[in-house]
Amino acid sequence: MRKTVSAARMRRLLLVTASAALLSASAASAQETLNALVWCDHTDPGLIEPFEKANDVKVNLKEYEGTGAAISIIEQSRPGDWDVLVIDAVDVPRAIDMDILGEMPADQLPLADLFPEVRMDETTTKDGKVYAVTEKFGYNTISFDKTKVDPADMEDLSVAWSEKYKGRIALYDYYLPMVGLTGVGIGKKTADLTEADLPEIKEKLFEMKKVSRQVSDVVASQTALATGEVDIVIGGGEWLTAGLVAEKPNLDWTVPKQGALRWAQSIGVFKDSEKRDLALKFVQYIVSPEGQARLATSSCYWAMPANAKAGEHLSDAQKAVLRWDRQPEYLKNTQLYPVADADLDAAMQDVWTEMLQQ
Amino acid sequence: MTATPLERAERRKAWAFALPGLLWTGLFFLVPFAYMAMLSFWTRQGREVVATWTLDNYVAFFEKAHLFKGLVVSLEITAAVTVISVLLAYPLAWIIAERVPKRWQRFALIMAILPFWTSYVVRSYSWLLVLSKGGVVNQALLWTGLLSEPLELSANRTGTIIGFVHFFVMLLTLTIYANLIQLSPNYRRAAADLGANAFQTFWHVVLPLTLPGIMVGAFLTFVLCIGDYITPQILGGNNELVLPQVIMLQLGRRADFPMAAALSLVLMVVVTLAYVACARWLKMERT
Numbered sequence: 001m002r003k004t005v006s007a008a009r010m011r012r013l014l015l016v017t018a019s020a021a022l023l024s025a026s027a028a029s030a031q032e033t034l035n036a037l038v039w040c041d042h043t044d045p046g047l048i049e050p051f052e053k054a055n056d057v058k059v060n061l062k063e064y065e066g067t068g069a070a071i072s073i074i075e076q077s078r079p080g081d082w083d084v085l086v087i088d089a090v091d092v093p094r095a096i097d098m099d100i101l102g103e104m105p106a107d108q109l110p111l112a113d114l115f116p117e118v119r120m121d122e123t124t125t126k127d128g129k130v131y132a133v134t135e136k137f138g139y140n141t142i143s144f145d146k147t148k149v150d151p152a153d154m155e156d157l158s159v160a161w162s163e164k165y166k167g168r169i170a171l172y173d174y175y176l177p178m179v180g181l182t183g184v185g186i187g188k189k190t191a192d193l194t195e196a197d198l199p200e201i202k203e204k205l206f207e208m209k210k211v212s213r214q215v216s217d218v219v220a221s222q223t224a225l226a227t228g229e230v231d232i233v234i235g236g237g238e239w240l241t242a243g244l245v246a247e248k249p250n251l252d253w254t255v256p257k258q259g260a261l262r263w264a265q266s267i268g269v270f271k272d273s274e275k276r277d278l279a280l281k282f283v284q285y286i287v288s289p290e291g292q293a294r295l296a297t298s299s300c301y302w303a304m305p306a307n308a309k310a311g312e313h314l315s316d317a318q319k320a321v322l323r324w325d326r327q328p329e330y331l332k333n334t335q336l337y338p339v340a341d342a343d344l345d346a347a348m349q350d351v352w353t354e355m356l357q358q
Numbered sequence: 359m360t361a362t363p364l365e366r367a368e369r370r371k372a373w374a375f376a377l378p379g380l381l382w383t384g385l386f387f388l389v390p391f392a393y394m395a396m397l398s399f400w401t402r403q404g405r406e407v408v409a410t411w412t413l414d415n416y417v418a419f420f421e422k423a424h425l426f427k428g429l430v431v432s433l434e435i436t437a438a439v440t441v442i443s444v445l446l447a448y449p450l451a452w453i454i455a456e457r458v459p460k461r462w463q464r465f466a467l468i469m470a471i472l473p474f475w476t477s478y479v480v481r482s483y484s485w486l487l488v489l490s491k492g493g494v495v496n497q498a499l500l501w502t503g504l505l506s507e508p509l510e511l512s513a514n515r516t517g518t519i520i521g522f523v524h525f526f527v528m529l530l531t532l533t534i535y536a537n538l539i540q541l542s543p544n545y546r547r548a549a550a551d552l553g554a555n556a557f558q559t560f561w562h563v564v565l566p567l568t569l570p571g572i573m574v575g576a577f578l579t580f581v582l583c584i585g586d587y588i589t590p591q592i593l594g595g596n597n598e599l600v601l602p603q604v605i606m607l608q609l610g611r612r613a614d615f616p617m618a619a620a621l622s623l624v625l626m627v628v629v630t631l632a633y634v635a636c637a638r639w640l641k642m643e644r645t
Contacts, residue, residue, distance in 0.1 A: 066611075068611075068613060072613075167510075173596055175611070209597075213513055213595065214513040214595030214596060214597060215595065215596035215597065216595065216596060220592075227490065227492055228491065228492055229490055229491055229492070229512075229513070341404075342404040343404070346612065349607070349611055349612055350422070350424070353424045353425075353599070353604070353607060354423070354424040356424070356596055356597075356598070356599050357423070357424040357427045357428070357431075357598060357599055
């Protein structure tokens with residue numbers, strides 16, 4: 001007899017406690033509240049407080065990493081518990097299929113002001129209805145210490161497996177962009193990746209492992225680069241180094257000639273939200289030029305705002321760090337994350353784990 | 359032969375005292391363990407967990423080199439940590455028990471276990487700062503001219519072993535010290551009377567008598583070390599994965615709870631084997 005069990009159910013006991021605590025805390029307050037499931041950049045008070053003050057509302061933020069974790073949290077919650085969702089742009093269709101996002105009025109969103117390449121109608125809309133809007137984007141590419149490496153070398157992705165910087169490289173420990181980036185490095189398009197491409201990518205990943213010092217998460221990679229443990233982070237980008245520029249002007253990033261991966265995050269309103277007007281107002285604030293400038297330079301990580309008009313609210317120094325002027329070139333030369341079905345995803349993870357064990 | 363009313367009353371009382379413990383163990387160990395064992399025979403297909411009986415996860419563990427290597431790496435690191443920790447802890451415990459004046463022994467022990475009072479995670483990150491290329495050790499060695507290039511002490515197995523050894527030396531010192539102070543000085547006097555020198559007394563008398571303390575400490579070190587995830591994650595630089603890290607990958611990235619359960623059971627079998635070996639040895643020592 002076969003019986004399917006939702007994987008997320010396994011985590012229910014653990015997560016329901018955290019959610020209940022968060023939600024009961026919000027219920028105890030008389031002030032109107034909004035519950036948002038977000039990435040860490042939304043937790044910057046400099047971003048949230050102006051909205052809270054302007055609307056006399058308390059925004060409860062629950063931070064998560066990875067769409068799987070978000071879906072798990074949502075599955076543990078009751079309909080109406082959450083109002084706003086920030087999600088990886090490539091995973092919006094998954095959220096739409098799960099019927100958790102509500103339609104947003106296109107005429108009340110500044111869609112025409114978004115950089116066309118990151119508007120991503122193919123993922124954020126369905127049957128002509130808008131379910132999410134891109135709010136921020138950036139690149140998984142190369143971050144480096146320009147005082148210790150030759151910046152010209154960083155313009156070629158093959159630096160990731162060259163002997164020249166052996167022992168001075170950190171690999172970002174997230175299989176999806178790294179498999180995609182390695183594919184880009186050997187001339188494969190992320191959108192066309194299949195399991196048949198993985199042996200070639202694996203071989204290259206093994207070469208990268210041989211010349212790297214460590215494979216580390218965001219914090220460890222950033223620390224290693226900032227403290228001089230490594231001089232290059234493959235898979236890094238403006239999100240890794242831009243926020244540190246005031247203290248560490250020696251850190252830089254670039255998109256090499258082969259290209260890189262582009263990530264984008266989107267924001268939407270939950271279909272079952274009981275405060276959909278307020279949630280929409282929050283989304284409108286986040287994608288407004290002012291909100292976008294704050295989001296782009298939020299304390300957790302910096303990255304490009306999706307709204308091109310945000311440039312009016314960023315200083316020249318901030319725009320320089322974000323490489324505002326080079327965006328047309330970067331946008332043209334970068335590809336989205338691979339969109340993998342369950343089997344391809346599992347195969348990619350196997351390849352990544354094999355590489356870690358080398 | 360039937361039990362007397364007094365014996366029956368005693369038996370009921372014994373059960374009454376044992377019941378909370380049995381309930382606790384049943385509810386919080388046996389039931390979750392049975393569930394985990396059952397889960398290990400299920401599989402994850404696509405994004406769903408399928409409740410069916412199969413050995414697929416165990417077969418995958420032995421067939422997929424990157425999974426099996428997790429166990430090999432765990433055993434290698436654990437063996438190295440256990441041996442090094444014993445070699446360092448024994449002299450430390452001996453010095454505290456034999457050379458430190460009685461009134462200072464408690465203070466010396468507190469000093470020895472002081473690092474226990476720091477959070478385990480904080481301690482591991484602190485080691486990262488100490489062992490890194492720009493850390494205290496390398497800076498000191500470079501400054502004194504003993505080295506021209508920094509040593510690679512972190513983001514590798516060396517870092518993991520140093521982090522572990524620092525922790526487990528404290529633990530082993532306690533168990534060995536407890537054993538050493540129980541030894542009657544008459545053993546050493548008798549050995550001296552029979553013409554044994556200091557080394558012979560230690561080798562033939564003191565060491566054998568303190569082996570139970572060493573074995574208990576070594577077993578605790580083995581169990582805690584082989585199941586640890588934090589130290590290799592922070593100090594190992596992800597350059598090789600121990601089995602607990604492989605288990606975490608199944609949970610955190612794949613939501614493959616059946617595979618994680620199977621790997622956890624493998625780990626549990628290894629620990630059980632270590633326990634059986636240790637228990638048999640201690641039993642043999644007593645007979």
